[in-house]
Amino acid sequence: MTVTALGAAVRRKEDHRFITGKGQYTDDINRPGQAQAYFLRSPHAHATLKKIDIAKAKAMPGVVAIYTGEDVAADKVGGLICGWMIHSKDGTPMRAGPHPILAQGKVRYVGDHVAVVIAETLSQAKDAAEAIVVDYGVLPANADTSKAQKAPEVHSEAPNNTVYDWHIGDKAATEAAFKAAKHVTTLEIVNNRLVPNAMEPRAAVGEYDAGNDALTLYTTSQNPHVARLVLSAFIGIAPEHKLRVIAPDVGGGFGSKIFIYAEETVCVWAARKCGRPVKWTADRTEEFLCVAHGRDHVTHAELATDAEGKITGLRVKTIANMGAYLSTFASSVPTYLYATLLSGQYAIPNIYAEVDAVYTNTAPVDAYRGAGRPEATFVVERLVEAAAREIGMDPAAFRRRNFVTKFPHQTPVIMMYDCGDYKASLVKAMEMADVKGFGKRRREAAKRGKLRGLGYSTYIEACGIAPSQAVGSLGAGVGLWESAEVRVNPVGTVEVLTGSHSHGQGHETTFAQLVSSRLGISIDNVSIVHGDTDKVQFGMGTYGSRSGAVGMSAISKALDKIEAKAKKVASHVLEAAEADIDFKDGKFTVKGTDKSVDFGTVALNAYIAHKFNPQELEPGLKEGSFYDPTNFTFPAGCHICEIEVDQETGVATIAKWTAVDDFGNVINPMIVEGQVHGGIAQGVGQALLEGAIYNKDGQLVTASFMDYAMPRAHDLPSFDVGMTVTPCPSNPLGIKGCGEAGAIAAPAAVINALTDALGTEEVPMPATPQALWTVIQKQSRAAIAAE
Amino acid sequence: MPTVTLTVNGRSVTADVDARTLLVQMLRENLHLTGTHVGCDTSQCGACVVHVDGKAVKSCTTFAVQCQGAEVVTIEGLAQDGKLHPMQEAFREHHGLQCGFCTPGMIMAAVDIVNRKGAVDEATIREELEGNICRCTGYHNIVKAVEAGAQAMTGKAPARQAAE
Numbered sequence: 020m021t022v023t024a025l026g027a028a029v030r031r032k033e034d035h036r037f038i039t040g041k042g043q044y045t046d047d048i049n050r051p052g053q054a055q056a057y058f059l060r061s062p063h064a065h066a067t068l069k070k071i072d073i074a075k076a077k078a079m080p081g082v083v084a085i086y087t088g089e090d091v092a093a094d095k096v097g098g099l100i101c102g103w104m105i106h107s108k109d110g111t112p113m114r115a116g117p118h119p120i121l122a123q124g125k126v127r128y129v130g131d132h133v134a135v136v137i138a139e140t141l142s143q144a145k146d147a148a149e150a151i152v153v154d155y156g157v158l159p160a161n162a163d164t165s166k167a168q169k170a171p172e173v174h175s176e177a178p179n180n181t182v183y184d185w186h187i188g189d190k191a192a193t194e195a196a197f198k199a200a201k202h203v204t205t206l207e208i209v210n211n212r213l214v215p216n217a218m219e220p221r222a223a224v225g226e227y228d229a230g231n232d233a234l235t236l237y238t239t240s241q242n243p244h245v246a247r248l249v250l251s252a253f254i255g256i257a258p259e260h261k262l263r264v265i266a267p268d269v270g271g272g273f274g275s276k277i278f279i280y281a282e283e284t285v286c287v288w289a290a291r292k293c294g295r296p297v298k299w300t301a302d303r304t305e306e307f308l309c310v311a312h313g314r315d316h317v318t319h320a321e322l323a324t325d326a327e328g329k330i331t332g333l334r335v336k337t338i339a340n341m342g343a344y345l346s347t348f349a350s351s352v353p354t355y356l357y358a359t360l361l362s363g364q365y366a367i368p369n370i371y372a373e374v375d376a377v378y379t380n381t382a383p384v385d386a387y388r389g390a391g392r393p394e395a396t397f398v399v400e401r402l403v404e405a406a407a408r409e410i411g412m413d414p415a416a417f418r419r420r421n422f423v424t425k426f427p428h429q430t431p432v433i434m435m436y437d438c439g440d441y442k443a444s445l446v447k448a449m450e451m452a453d454v455k456g457f458g459k460r461r462r463e464a465a466k467r468g469k470l471r472g473l474g475y476s477t478y479i480e481a482c483g484i485a486p487s488q489a490v491g492s493l494g495a496g497v498g499l500w501e502s503a504e505v506r507v508n509p510v511g512t513v514e515v516l517t518g519s520h521s522h523g524q525g526h527e528t529t530f531a532q533l534v535s536s537r538l539g540i541s542i543d544n545v546s547i548v549h550g551d552t553d554k555v556q557f558g559m560g561t562y563g564s565r566s567g568a569v570g571m572s573a574i575s576k577a578l579d580k581i582e583a584k585a586k587k588v589a590s591h592v593l594e595a596a597e598a599d600i601d602f603k604d605g606k607f608t609v610k611g612t613d614k615s616v617d618f619g620t621v622a623l624n625a626y627i628a629h630k631f632n633p634q635e636l637e638p639g640l641k642e643g644s645f646y647d648p649t650n651f652t653f654p655a656g657c658h659i660c661e662i663e664v665d666q667e668t669g670v671a672t673i674a675k676w677t678a679v680d681d682f683g684n685v686i687n688p689m690i691v692e693g694q695v696h697g698g699i700a701q702g703v704g705q706a707l708l709e710g711a712i713y714n715k716d717g718q719l720v721t722a723s724f725m726d727y728a729m730p731r732a733h734d735l736p737s738f739d740v741g742m743t744v745t746p747c748p749s750n751p752l753g754i755k756g757c758g759e760a761g762a763i764a765a766p767a768a769v770i771n772a773l774t775d776a777l778g779t780e781e782v783p784m785p786a787t788p789q790a791l792w793t794v795i796q797k798q799s800r801a802a803i804a805a806e
Numbered sequence: 807m808p809t810v811t812l813t814v815n816g817r818s819v820t821a822d823v824d825a826r827t828l829l830v831q832m833l834r835e836n837l838h839l840t841g842t843h844v845g846c847d848t849s850q851c852g853a854c855v856v857h858v859d860g861k862a863v864k865s866c867t868t869f870a871v872q873c874q875g876a877e878v879v880t881i882e883g884l885a886q887d888g889k890l891h892p893m894q895e896a897f898r899e900h901h902g903l904q905c906g907f908c909t910p911g912m913i914m915a916a917v918d919i920v921n922r923k924g925a926v927d928e929a930t931i932r933e934e935l936e937g938n939i940c941r942c943t944g945y946h947n948i949v950k951a952v953e954a955g956a957q958a959m960t961g962k963a964p965a966r967q968a969a970e
Contacts, residue, residue: 030901034903037910038881038910039885039890040841040880046840217941219845303848523942693947697941723846723850729939732932732938733932
């Protein structure tokens with residue numbers, strides 16, 4: 020029997036089914052009698068729905084049913100909700116317009132759901148959708164974040180398209196700091212809109228069991244219990260005990276599968292209404308049009324420094340695009356997940372941030388890998404880099420002068436950093452990146468006609484997204500703990516039921532490692548059960564890099580209880596006092612003797628219950644825990660990007676990437692490094708390649724992989740990844756979380772490297788060859804003019 | 807409705823299909839071989855790659871009727887007699903997958919790369935994977951896996967090659 024220790028790079032248990040084609044994703048599920056749904060979507064960004072004529076379509080071959088917003092209203096199906104309340108400066112609650120699952124009276128973005136056609140086959144559903152006649156009253160579109168507050172109104176509930184105007188920090192103190200500053204650095208920043216593009220498009224199968232009046236929804240969800248809660252309590256699909264939500268293998272999420280969307284809701288509602296299982300799978304363009312997008316901020320940012328190069332103040336004004344409707348957690352992203360991280364790794368005494376959230380005629384925007392923290396990191400790390408250059412300090416030295424060095428550290432924007440060693444990760448990264456040799460490499464590149472630059476990003480993030488009381492005080496509509504149940508079988512094998520959800524993170528392996536190391540059993544004797552509301556007691560799901568810090572901590576707490584009870588059973592088996600029982604390496608031993616019994620025997624005895632009085636000790640060995648941490652966790656680190664730009668073509672090539680992250684204790688370094696790699700790729704994608712573009716009419720012109728540049732293998736280098744460790748004091752395992760770090764750190768590192776290479780701070784994201792070529796041309800024209 | 811007969815993973819299959827049926831639809835819906843995935847509709851992502859007569863093909867842009875008489879191998883047919891293909895082993899050993907959705911197409915494309923080019927180096931692998939998108943791994947470990955899988959398949963260390 021092999022015990023797998025914490026910290027071992029054990030290969031993943033889940034891989035066998037994926038490498039042999041035996042994974043089971045939602046689109047792989049087909050139910051008897053299933054019909055196919057197809058959504059007729061608005062081709063206009065903004066229009067009134069004057070008339071929808073479905074008569075001809077309904078008579079088309081294979082059509083089972085066609086539903087519109089009228090049917091939704093008649094059935095009193097509730098709208099989609101936004102679960103985080105934000106208040107404006109004047110204390111008024113955010114102004115949210117209704118979000119029906121099928122449009123009622125008006126469509127508000129290209130792709131908005133006009134009708135659903137349910138037919139025997141998808142082709143028949145598509146054919147019938149073409150026969151629906153919709154009379155649209157086209158209205159002017161509002162698709163520009165920076166101009167949204169003066170653009171045509173999207174919802175009458177939100178004057179000036181302003182959902183809220185929120186602020187945080189001490190305005191007067193920050194203004195005073197800027198007045199007294201020796202130097203002020205100012206940047207205008209556009210954080211480009213991104214499309215998450217998990218490789219598995221969203222999908223759903225709704226099924227009604229008339230015998231039991233119960234519904235099942237198979238869906239691509241990162242948090243099936245939250246989906247059930249919202250579908251039940253807010254949308255009114257069915258009471259929770261009559262609604263089962265199953266999220267089987269899920270092909271990536273990155274935040275986009277947290278949310279409760281129209282299509283999945285329609286499938287489960289329509290299944291009962293038409294009496295057939297209803298299936299829908301997004302094609303890629305539907306995914307582009309209707310999945311919740313990420314980022315899309317326009318920011319004015321300033322940094323104040325004194326004569327010694329100490330930061331004295333930071334001030335930002337951000338306009339955050341919410342799209343046409345408020346998605347499930349949209350309101351929290353540009354507020355409590357963004358502005359609370361504006362202190363970065365630095366001791367900044369005064370911070371003031373204002374955020375206006377605006378409606379536009381574009382797809383809803385919500386959390387995407389990092390969610391607010393990449394935007395904050397980009398602001399802080401761009402400001403710091405630019406400030407260092409302006410005052411003539413080395414960017415690394417400027418950072419070190421301003422790092423937080425004493426913990427706990429209270430920032431002016433809510434967060435209490437519990438631990439960290441920012442200098443350690445910076446120093447280690449600089450050594451790994453051979454920063455000392457950069458000058459030579461830059462000169463060598465210049466001989467080849469290439470502009471070479473080096474950029475830092477010393478990022479911090481707040482992960483775990485807990486404790487519940489803290490997030491509740493900030494407006495969250497739910498608690499953000501996690502639950503676990505550990506079931507020991509009579510033969511000593513173990514099932515763990517977790518409320519976390521794995522969609523690529525490898526929980527089946529890391530969670531099993533924890534059980535193996537604690538109970539002294541092989542990871543092959545542990546299975547991890549997740550993603551089914553009928554099996555798992557409850558759970559808040561996986562996002563915000565929380566499954567290690569919160570989800571695994573819940574398992575750890577349940578294991579504490581298992582161990583305590585197993586000791587009681589063992590004391591009866593060994594006929595010794597409970598206090599005299601030691602448990603180590605899978606064995607219960609009577610202290611000071613060689614009398615011992617293994618875990619499996621104790622498990623069996625717990626179930627046969629022959630050796631103890633069941634009035635004093637209950638039979639069985641199964642324990643649960645709902646774990647709520649004491650603080651957010653604060654992963655941090657240093658990424659260094661070295662990049663070369665071809666002056667002739669504007670093509671940027673990453674020459675070297677160094678990442679040193681502090682994630683606290685690490686359970687499986689192979690999986691953690693994999694998370695870092697993937698995060699960096701998404702961050703580099705944002706910096707160099709990706710951008711969701713709406714034209715002035717609100718048409719998404721980047722709605723396929725032909726138009727939206729996803730990072731491909733040849734766009735990226737191999738990454739040099741290292742770690743430093745300060746164990747997190749806020750959870751029993753000392754874990755901080757690793758899922759988002761790369762995406763948070765990378766964009767600033769890339770742009771800092773490019774601005775270094777090009778010698779100007781004005782480099783936009785994505786820094787495509789065309790964008791960089793334009794910058795180079797502008798500079799050479801300016802240089803000629805100066806001569 | 808046209809009738810198509812082809813060999814899939816060594817088994818002869820015949821199906822009546824709508825003329826517009828794509829190979830991937832026939833595999834997934836008629837034959838229930840759901841290991842082949844659809845990640846886009848524009849031949850970009852490569853989640854649907856299978857082998858047709860020994861060559862990597864994107865089954866989302868191939869009509870089933872085009873494959874009349876062809877020999878098709880999908881991810882389900884790669885392991886032989888219960889033994890994983892060296893490329894499958896390499897993906898597991900080098901953590902070349904996370905969510906697993908792009909993985910079948912990635913492995914089928916990787917096998918094809920090695921069949922065509924032998925023991926490939928990093929630069930060649932990165933160029934050759936142009937038609938396969940992964941959103942999880944950043945390609946770092948996929949590249950390592952393909953390099954190791956290529957060595958296992960050919961018994962050779964990677965040779966420096968010019969990318970096409």
